[in-house]
Amino acid sequence: MMKHLDVLSDAGLITRAKTGRTVSVNLSVGPMREAMEWLKRYERFWTVSIDRLVALVEEGGE
Amino acid sequence: MTNSLPSVTIVRRIKAPPAKVYAAITQPKLMMQWWGPDAGPTLSAEADVRPGGHFSVVFRLLNGEEHNPTGVYQEVVPEKKLVFTWEWPGVPERESLVTFLLEPFDGGTELTLIHEHLPDEEARKSHEQGWTGLLDKLPVFLEVFFGAAG
Numbered sequence: 001m002m003k004h005l006d007v008l009s010d011a012g013l014i015t016r017a018k019t020g021r022t023v024s025v026n027l028s029v030g031p032m033r034e035a036m037e038w039l040k041r042y043e044r045f046w047t048v049s050i051d052r053l054v055a056l057v058e059e060g061g062e
Numbered sequence: 063m064t065n066s067l068p069s070v071t072i073v074r075r076i077k078a079p080p081a082k083v084y085a086a087i088t089q090p091k092l093m094m095q096w097w098g099p100d101a102g103p104t105l106s107a108e109a110d111v112r113p114g115g116h117f118s119v120v121f122r123l124l125n126g127e128e129h130n131p132t133g134v135y136q137e138v139v140p141e142k143k144l145v146f147t148w149e150w151p152g153v154p155e156r157e158s159l160v161t162f163l164l165e166p167f168d169g170g171t172e173l174t175l176i177h178e179h180l181p182d183e184e185a186r187k188s189h190e191q192g193w194t195g196l197l198d199k200l201p202v203f204l205e206v207f208f209g210a211a212g
Contacts, residue, residue, distance in 0.1 A: 035068045035179075042070045042177045045099040050074055050175060052096035057078035057086050 067179040076171045080141040080164040083171045087144060087162055093119065100124050111138055117146060133160070148177070156180055 005025065008014045012031045017024050076083055086092045090107035097104045098121035105120040105128070118132045130151055136159070137145035144162040156179060163174040 038179055039068045039070060043072075046070060046072050046175055046177060048099045049097055050072055050173070052098070053083070053086055054074060054076050056092065056096050057076060057082045 067181055069176060069178040071177075072175045074173045074175075075167055076173055078170055080166055080171045083164055083173060084141045084144075097121060098123070111135060111144075113138055137161075147180075 088111045093107040094104040102123040109117045120130045122128045133147040135146045148158045159178045161176040165172045
């Protein structure tokens with residue numbers, strides 16, 4: 001459990017704060033949103049480009 | 063840290079031999095016919111296909127915006143593998159890495175495209191620090207986190 005939190009914390013996806021005996025964990029949506037936008041952008045870019053690449057090399061084949 | 067960076071992988075089986083697919087991804091004249099995220103035109107393509115050589119493509123989207131991704135070829139294995147870095151000029155964004163893999167498949171080609179988001183220098187440093195110091199820091203970390211009882 002702690003290890004998983006470390007990974008999320010290193011990735012900047014959560015922040016942790018300790019008050020007395022209580023540790024509060026907060027989700028940081030910023031980096032996650034950034035990653036999602038990156039994924040969406042490139043998924044779209046390559047899906048469309050590769051569709052066109054396939055059409056180009058498959059049409060009028062040998 | 064590296065694992066948290068997103069990547070896109072696309073696999074397609076194409077009814078054309080690897081030589082033809084490789085030509086389409088490396089020859090500017092052919093690159094101009096497919097490179098771009100919508101039906102807008104590709105305005106220019108330059109490709110100095112050798113390790114250390116540059117590529118630059120300009121495309122215009124249907125909404126009129128023009129974009130110019132550029133990069134440097136890292137690995138060039140004709141008809142098999144093409145690896146290049148990718149960046150947008152003037153955009154303070156992390157550099158990323160694109161890999162095309164071509165495998166002969168059933169008379170055609172299986173194409174695998176991987177676009178990875180490389181960590182920037184800051185992320186690399188914090189990642190390195192995080193892991194190299196981990197074993198030393200772990201006992202201290204546990205104590206701080208769980209108190210003396212931990």
